[in-house]
Amino acid sequence: MLLKEKIDEFKKKIEGDVLIERFWREVYSTDASIYKFVPELIVLPKTKQDIQKTIKFARENKLDITCRTAGTSLAGTAVGKGIILDFTRYFDQILEIGPDYVKTQPAVIYDDLQAKLAEKGLFLPPVPASSRACMIGGNVATKACGGGAVKYGTLDDFMLAIEFIDADGDIVNTETGQGVEKFKQKLEDLRQRILNDKKTMAILNRRMDVQDASTYNIFAFDRYSNTNELIAHLMMGSIGTLGIFTEIKLKAVPKPTEKPVSWAVYLADLYQVDNFIKEVKRLGCSAVELVDRVSLDLTRNCFPALGIPTEAEAMIIVQFDEKIEQTLKEFENSLKNFKLVGEAVKDPVKMEKFWEVRKCLLPLTAKFSATTKPLVSVDDVGVRVKDIPDLLQDLRKIFKDLNIKVALYGHAGTGTIHIDPVIEASTKEHVKIIKKIADKVYEAVFKYDGTIATEHGGGRCRSMYLEKEWGKEVYKYLLEIKQIFDPDDILNPNTMFNTDKSKIYDNVKIPIKPLGPEEWPCMECAYCQSKCPAWITAKKGETGPKQFKNLIRYRVLNVKDNDPEILEMEKQIKTCILCGNCTKVCETIVGAKLKEFNENWREGKVRE
Template sequence: MGKPTWKDAVIIGKWGIWKPVWGGQLVMAGADSHLADKLRTVVRGQVLTDQESLRYYSFDQSIYQIEPRVVVLPEDVEDARRLVSFAVREGLPITARGGGSGTAGSALGSGIVMALPEHGCWNRISDFASSADMAQVRAGAGAYHNQLQDYLRQRGFFLPADVTSAEISRIGGNIATKASGPHALRYGSIDRFLEQVTFITDRGEVVDTGDEASIPERFRTRLVELRQRLHADRAAMAVLEARRQLKTASGYNLFAFLDHLSSGKLITRLLAGSVGTLGLVTEATVRAEPSERQQVVVLLYFADLVETARAVCALRELPVAAIELISRETLNIIRRSGRLPDSLAVDANLVLVELSGPAAVAELEKVENVLHAEGFRLLAGPVVAGTAEEIERLWAVRKQVLWLIRNPQPGFQALSVVNDVGVPPEHLAEFISEVEQVFARQRLTSLIYGHAGSGNLHLRPLFDLTQPGLPARIQLLADEIYQVVLRYGGTISGEHGMGRLRAPYLSREWGADLYGYMREVKEIFDPGELFNPGVVFSNSPITDHLREELLSVETSG
């Protein structure tokens, strides 16, 4: 049998989301049959060791390929608890996997991959309660994000942390990555909307952070001690306070220690962004906001990308809900797909501004006034979308950007390498200028888009996969881009969370002291490195475990 190639992939889904069915090292049928047999005496859910399943779970939306020994789909929380105890006895790490939408390789593991079924407690949405200005609802970790949003929308509410990958991402994954989305500018990340989380510890305990009595004493005691030492460390506290407004999902959420929270609330915040390394999240209670009854979206067209970024900084001073940026090069590739409405067909860098609330229409005049006062010149007149249908159509295109640009032409891919960086918004223009210089030096076409109002950009360079030396090119780009990011006080991840792609840069972002406090958090919750090792703390090259087709040129020569 010949070596599997990119052509062996299966293309499925509304937007052509790829889900590969090839693998790296082929696994003989029954190679782990003994392990599977033991597991089937412990759990009632599916236990998978067949070649096709292992290959499928070797991939997510990242550049990596890691084949697990076994995949388990637990029937319920008790099944998952038994799985943890089994993994401890067998000395096997557990990697929790949601929808496989991660871009940093945090949902891949070489031990046990715990995937969530699409039934039962895992995708259940229940216990809805509301008042005039807020609602709460409980969701299983396996519930899809758009499933939860539809449930809330029918009741007049929405979850403001509205990720653009809603059709394939799950609530557990959203919590794991500290997800946010375009409306983080106004509302922040998902940790602000977490009321309670249920998770399984490394000892198999089921903890409900809303029930202080269920929290193990070892967690409460050591977290209090850690908080006291952190508060006594003036230098560390100064860094956290200075970065508190930065949109970041890198490392553990130490910002939680700045507030005087109960043990349950503190743990809830720490689990947000922990990428499954502190425990296995099984469900959560989230807070929702009333749906905005009045919304307006205005499209602005600019000739120069740096000037576009300056306009973003000026506009974010207004009471806007979201400011999105899509570069000219990105739009040009989308245009070839034939998916652009006429309002996006202008050859320009685009800014999408959303205004919401009772004064949304009135605020439109302020947008025009700011642009005029600052001397910004538009390539074309602003286009205003005021109906629900028009607004939905524009947001639909924005949410499809990744799927439309990732394979723009044969031999080229817009790889996830530096795809989730962030800087303080006041430095956005200078940052983009330097980033474009890096891409130019490395002769890469730069596709830039993202949540510019929050300083969070998705950089997607087009790599030529037909040329040798791809691992070295990936490493060089990451090194240079992150150097620029950190020089401006930025972050290696704005909303997609940690993973193999970013772990080696974590200490550079936070410094040795705060990096040490993060290691202590891991030691408190998972001293035996049971949960998802290597995705928060690692010095391994980011080019280890690259997908097979990314190495095909190297091996074919």
């Protein structure tokens, strides 16, 4: 534990804010993953100089640094034992919108950025399902994409330039060239060795058609000879382990003039998925989503009014955003070539509901029981589209044999399958089974030469499987990339690589004691965050519905009545004005009632 005198001295040196109280550290100890690490302190930098001073302070005190924006990481990359660098208070500005680009700071919510781009007739196509909550810095760090990748590509395809502060505290800007020279020779040497390594190039060429975000963007060595471009694309998917982002420049494209139209169909034959996707790709679809039979069962139970047939093997949602009238006629005509259950769903109101359900399938898994939670440690696998049916069959069998319920769905156009097993979370009963699940799931994925992550990035729950995915030769090059940018491993250690030899179930936040039906369903997805007046007033950061919930849990379960921080902690909880916006947002998701949970606590109804 750091001496208070050292922290007080550091506080005087920066313009931003420093949080050291134990209850603040508790708030930042979790993200949306299964992991928990209580940090030493939290820094909310106001300037780039603050970040540089934080790096100096971290080095002097042998602390590591974890960057954080929305805190919605599913792989444990927004938590750490050292310093949490929270950008949400001061690095939340859109800096410039040009005719075909946008320059932004990292803590801008994806949907907010889209809204500003729309005013200029532009948009950023790779839209993650969590766009209402996730932030651009995290999207770049995880190489995010969403359903639009089937037509427009991943966020990597839109990277133009990036400014970051490296592990030495130096500013690097790939647009101006500032700070690039120090990495140029080492990267060029590495690039030549990779390109001349026939075995490695054979692996990369073979895997070009698998959308991958499991590790560093090693494909960039083959695609970019310019060092500035290479560095920018290496930052994509680096999960905060190579540099600290301060400015990001992305390509923006003209917004389609027609309003996108979606239809849904129910397939009776899972093995028609490949041909179906080939057909809608030929027609220029802008999204194609798959919801597997097991997820349809969950959706049917939660939303019976949707009329989902029991015979369907999968539901596929298809979206078109140009030449719509002509394309829909051709699409409808092509449906006779497939075995469908019932008629295509065309009603716009119903389709809006289907899209909402699809985007909320992960939180919906919280509805299985009063003591279970979805396990998000194997959530983001990918294979070639042709292998989707076989992988789904394998996954169904794995979870049937384990007697574990699961939700299976994903961006079928790019081969992404999201996997959300439901485990007992109120006891330690299922902690050890986390490894068994991962072993079996990844064994199935590797059978099809697939990947452990397609858009959620690498992280603590994947690092122990990274070498198996890529092989020793490629893995060696990945380690070298880290060595070039951060040889002392102070930037988000033990996330990309399992350097501390952790087991996948080490440092998990399970078991979790339920404190009532109002708070238990909360998945910390942060979908309600931007509607919270307290969050907006506080300039984001540490305040908001999920933070209030976690503070109440900490107050009830861990804090003694003589704790000196009680008054300040309870004052913070009461910055919630009980407006109920969080409850309203969650009505169509999992039904958490965090406003009512806060009310119950104030009335003394929440007890251990």
